[in-house]
Amino acid sequence: MPRQTILGIESSANKVGVGIVTDDELIANTRATFHGAPGEGFRPTEVARHHQKILPELIEAALNQAGISESSDVTAIAYTRGPGMGAPLQAGAVAAQTLALSFGVPLVPVNHCVAHVEMGRSVTKSANPVVLYVSGGNTQILTYARNKYYILGETLDIAVGNCFDRLARVLKLPNEPSPGYSVEQEAKSGTKLFPLSYSVKGMDMSFSGILTQITAQGKKLMNGKDTRWSKADLCMSLQETVFAMLVETTERAISVANLNTVLIVGGVGCNKRLQEMMRIMCAERGAELGATDARYCIDNGAMVAHTAALMYQHGVHINPYSGADYTQRYRTDDVNVVWRNDVLT
Incomplete structure (x- = not known):
């Protein structure tokens, strides 16, 4: 199988990140956070506007960090499908679909919870x-x-x-x-x-x-x-x-x-x-x-890209022309973990 390069976008809450991975290496990871004032939380619409504004800058920074100048160097675009807050999820999904259509590559929708698990397994060798x-x-x-x-x-x-x-x-x-x-x-x-x-x-x-x-x-x-x-x-x-x-x-x-x-x-x-x-x-x-x-451990684009790479290797991806759906409720046990075939004793 030829070398694959996956760009992942995480936007489920107040943090938004863009990560890029290859088959065996993390080559970019950019992130920004929306902060409310002390004593206040954050509203989903405010967070979404923050993500929409800063995502182009994060994507450009990640591509530069990875040394990618041609769209043909990217195999697929991944994004967090859920769970999370609706408006921020939508901001990431729209950005990912737009990028996938521009690059002419497939989309990989990722479960946020599973992405945390797979990134943790990879980093700690668990x-x-x-x-x-x-x-x-x-x-x-x-x-x-x-x-x-x-x-x-x-x-x-x-x-x-x-x-x-x-x-x-x-x-x-x-x-x-x-x-x-x-x-x-x-x-x-x-x-x-x-x-x-x-x-x-x-x-x-x-x-x-x-x-x-x-x-x-x-x-x-x-x-x-x-x-x-x-x-x-x-x-x-x-x-x-x-x-x-x-x-x-x-x-x-x-x-x-x-x-x-x-x-x-x-x-x-x-x-x-x-x-x-x-x-x-x-x-x-x-x-x-x-x-x-x-x-x-904090929300980041690398975990989305890493999990998407595992999924893509096993044929899990969608056509960006069919849309980039998202859902606030997407349980961890709803995901078919096709990339793991452990023999458990």
């Missing part, structure tokens, strides 16, 4: 791990079997990253580089644990009650009505509680799946405290931990 996928919009525990990533456990309501984002908003923490990062840094100086509920239901978790408790206390602190717990205390308390839940359910998943490797992916996967707690659990069970840094 062949067949139990995957903890934690981000602003998703919290899932996954394992592979029979060409599917099956969900062993997941959040029953909101994602872990959403909890961090909402607490950061209440405490007026910086949104740059990310609310979760601000919570992580604040938590390092926390000393006093604020009591929170602990809601694990078998392999699943619930975070909405914890969020209600921690944000209510945060509002009391910011209004001066109850200052017994500082910002740092509240951030530390939220982290320790929800990470303990994640470690417990992941440990149970290792036992159920009879595997000895854990891979953490998604934006929250960058958190050093989560990695530390998971590493302790893995060491106690004789398991290995795979984790990445912000280059790959």
Whole structure:
């Protein structure tokens, strides 16, 4: 098979990225982030406008970084089909279709969650791990079997990253580089644990009650009505509680799946405290931990391009003239993982 070069566009949330990969190398990875003001979140329409404005610049920068000057050097264009926020997804899909039509190459629609998993597997060399996928919009525990990533456990309501984002908003923490990062840094100086509920239901978790408790206390602190717990205390308390839940359910998943490797992916996967707690659990069970840094665990175009390369090699692509559809709901276990043919024992 001739050498292939895939350009991938990620645009499912407030980060937009363009990555380019060949058969065996990442040759470009550009990214930009839409930030709201401290104390505010972001609206999908605002994010979409940001992506539409900056995507041409990111695409040009990625092509220059990769040393690509001719459209004939590109094999296919990939984009995030979902899940994510509708308007930002549409911005990426339109850009990808336009580029594919201009270059005269196929389109490869990619599942955002699976892209995180495949990028993590590639970077950490984790062949067949139990995957903890934690981000602003998703919290899932996954394992592979029979060409599917099956969900062993997941959040029953909101994602872990959403909890961090909402607490950061209440405490007026910086949104740059990310609310979760601000919570992580604040938590390092926390000393006093604020009591929170602990809601694990078998392999699943619930975070909405914890969020209600921690944000209510945060509002009391910011209004001066109850200052017994500082910002740092509240951030530390939220982290320790929800990470303990994640470690417990992941440990149970290792036992159920009879595997000895854990891979953490998604934006929250960058958190050093989560990695530390998971590493302790893995060491106690004789398991290995795979984790990445912000280059790959935070949403990026490289993960879309990398996953698309695997898909394209196995004939998964579409004609750009047929459109570039997108969907806000696209479950991880909806994807037929045709590129994996592991013999599992």
